[in-house]
Amino acid sequence: MKLKAEKVGRRYFRSGKDTNFFYAVQQLDFEPEEGSVTVITGRSGSGKTTLINMLCGLLTPSDGSVFLDGRDIYELSDRERSLLRNRSFGIIPQGQTGLQCLTVAENVLLPVLMYGRTGEKEDKAKKLLEMLGIDDLRDVYSNELSGGELRRMAVARALINDPEIIIADEPTADLDADTTVLVMKLLKERAKDGASVIIVTHDRDVIPYADSVYTMDKGELKKQ
Amino acid sequence: MTRYELLIRISLQKYKAQTLIISLQNGLEGYRARLGADIVVVPSSSQGHGTVDNVLLQGITGNYYIPQDSLKKLDSIEGIEKSTSQFYLTSAKASCCSARVQIIGFDPETDFTILPWISSSTSPEMAQGDIIIGSDIAYPADGSLRFYGESYRVAGQLEKTGTGLDNAVFTTRDTISKMARSASAGVERESLRGVDLVMAASCVLIKVRDGYDISAFADDINIHVPKVRAVPSVSMIGSVADGLGNVSVFISIITAGIWLIAVVIIIAVFALMMNERKKEFAVLRVAGASGKMIISAVSAEAALISTAGALTGLGVSLLLSSPLSESIRQHFSLPFLQPDAAVMVILSVGAVIMPVMLGVLAAMLSAHRITRNESGLLLREDA
Numbered sequence A: 001m002k003l004k005a006e007k008v009g010r011r012y013f014r015s016g017k018d019t020n021f022f023y024a025v026q027q028l029d030f031e032p033e034e035g036s037v038t039v040i041t042g043r044s045g046s047g048k049t050t051l052i053n054m055l056c057g058l059l060t061p062s063d064g065s066v067f068l069d070g071r072d073i074y075e076l077s078d079r080e081r082s083l084l085r086n087r088s089f090g091i092i093p094q095g096q097t098g099l100q101c102l103t104v105a106e107n108v109l110l111p112v113l114m115y116g117r118t119g120e121k122e123d124k125a126k127k128l129l130e131m132l133g134i135d136d137l138r139d140v141y142s143n144e145l146s147g148g149e150l151r152r153m154a155v156a157r158a159l160i161n162d163p164e165i166i167i168a169d170e171p172t173a174d175l176d177a178d179t180t181v182l183v184m185k186l187l188k189e190r191a192k193d194g195a196s197v198i199i200v201t202h203d204r205d206v207i208p209y210a211d212s213v214y215t216m217d218k219g220e221l222k223k224q
Numbered sequence B: 001m002t003r004y005e006l007l008i009r010i011s012l013q014k015y016k017a018q019t020l021i022i023s024l025q026n027g028l029e030g031y032r033a034r035l036g037a038d039i040v041v042v043p044s045s046s047q048g049h050g051t052v053d054n055v056l057l058q059g060i061t062g063n064y065y066i067p068q069d070s071l072k073k074l075d076s077i078e079g080i081e082k083s084t085s086q087f088y089l090t091s092a093k094a095s096c097c098s099a100r101v102q103i104i105g106f107d108p109e110t111d112f113t114i115l116p117w118i119s120s121s122t123s124p125e126m127a128q129g130d131i132i133i134g135s136d137i138a139y140p141a142d143g144s145l146r147f148y149g150e151s152y153r154v155a156g157q158l159e160k161t162g163t164g165l166d167n168a169v170f171t172t173r174d175t176i177s178k179m180a181r182s183a184s185a186g187v188e189r190e191s192l193r194g195v196d197l198v199m200a201a202s203c204v205l206i207k208v209r210d211g212y213d214i215s216a217f218a219d220d221i222n223i224h225v226p227k228v229r230a231v232p233s234v235s236m237i238g239s240v241a242d243g244l245g246n247v248s249v250f251i252s253i254i255t256a257g258i259w260l261i262a263v264v265i266i267i268a269v270f271a272l273m274m275n276e277r278k279k280e281f282a283v284l285r286v287a288g289a290s291g292k293m294i295i296s297a298v299s300a301e302a303a304l305i306s307t308a309g310a311l312t313g314l315g316v317s318l319l320l321s322s323p324l325s326e327s328i329r330q331h332f333s334l335p336f337l338q339p340d341a342a343v344m345v346i347l348s349v350g351a352v353i354m355p356v357m358l359g360v361l362a363a364m365l366s367a368h369r370i371t372r373n374e375s376g377l378l379l380r381e382d383a
Helices: A048-055 A078-088 A104-113 A121-131 A147-159 A177-192 A204-209 B003-035 B052-058 B068-075 B114-121 B173-184 B214-224 B233-276 B278-286 B291-332 B341-372 B375-382
Strands: A003-013 A021-030 A037-042 A063-068 A089-092 A165-169 A196-200 A212-217 A220-223 B039-043 B080-090 B102-106 B130-133 B144-147 B150-157 B168-172 B203-208 B228-232
Touching: A003 A048, A021 A048, A021 A220, A037 A048, A037 A177, A037 A204, A048 A165, A048 A196, A048 B375, A078 A089, A078 B278, A078 B291, A089 A147, A104 A121, A104 A147, A121 A147, A147 A165, A147 A177, A165 A177, A177 A196, A177 A204, B003 B341, B039 B214, B068 B080, B080 B173, B102 B114, B102 B173, B144 B173, B150 B173, B168 B173, B203 B214, B214 B228, B233 B278, B233 B341, B278 B291, B278 B341, B278 B375, B291 B341
Parallel strands: A037 A196, A037 A212, A089 A165, A165 A196, B102 B168, B130 B150
Antiparallel strands: A003 A021, A003 A063, A212 A220, B039 B203, B039 B228, B080 B102, B080 B203, B130 B168, B144 B150
């Protein structure tokens, strides 16, 4: 699936000297390659998270459009865009995102359970948890996990539906060097299978896995 | 206070308030139906203790009798369509008697207030020595009660009225005269001294002929017949109705106030709870949940919590209402008769449905407000 952002921008209210708003993301074009890992780096507050939230349909752009296979995702209804996000996107959000009332396995299977499709996905969940080294925690409630274990659980959840677009915000935060390698190898593998993998990170250890690297600064994106 | 506790209290309050108002209205209706006469005449000495309304409403017992010369004067007053006398005797709290109750003796030949009621409630067949008892009086398996050393067969038991009559015993003049003779020879020697046990009356109930003004008729009796007090039954009911009206208005205002506060609090509580769960909703959105899916899930959760809360509240109300009804009746000094099963079921369903609807609506409102926000912003807030 081809993801493309055209003149996409997002402004927020902020009182200033000359104007009452500022652009977190300037009107920019962005077109990650299919079957590749794209890494976006940049200082905190440069607009990286805002950009990827717009790319996956979680934040409506103030300007421009986001297209998936030529279709503007913000012209879809909330229900359609949610289904698209469930089927085609694998999102690893910033911070800890485990639902405390669910076990690790249930958290991983959440996108599947939500639309009533289980079956073979249970085996897939088991395999992902094994690959990420947390299979023994499958029946543990997520509030009992460490930061690194929660991060790996979020990675497994993002990959459960074999998405064609993977958007990861700091996927290796809270992870040690060995686990970082484990996670990055998994994402790289998905890219080899044809998925577009977009990673926002401050972690220098991620760069070697990138096919292209962008830097974001004051809402502007530059390819390195 | 949790959402669950709040919903229990709302359900409890709704059920209690409505049951209380309906019970009081039922009680008044029963009281009105039992009284039957236009005017009640009692000895003026009875004022303050065992007056007819006290006997009827609260079961306050007393032995008091109209002097014979006053009874003769009453008979001579023009305008009486029919009249009947009743003889009251309070059983003793001693080994001679099964229970301390008010015994009401009526004359079957002239009675127009008790017999119609008895015949609608139980069999009116009463032989010499038979008694009919109020609904709250328990009697032994042999079917008789003892008064002043003699046993009397229980010929029937009346339906509940919510008044003092539920604790009264009814019998004919012949039987009560026999009881009074036994009493005057024993524990009631002092209170029955000088009373003509065959002819005496504790009260006279009068039905006035058409065309006569009832209040003026009562005034005439008060002016011309010494040592008695004539009271139009309408004024007795009127004072009860006024009391009931005041209590009903008071309960309604309190209930409305509590509901208003409850609505505000429950909306605020749900809004706060939803706010605390913003991140959870953002995660669901990330996984592909639509706004409608989240609102549905939150509504289902609220319905479950609200139903559990409302059912618990209703259960507590049902447990409390029966043992407390007597003390409520005494506290309000008003006739109190709980609604029948069908009305109780309707009230119960209402006491569950209303809080459930309120809980679900409050949850839906809060969830709708949260899902209107962009998920990307919710994630940023909690990152």
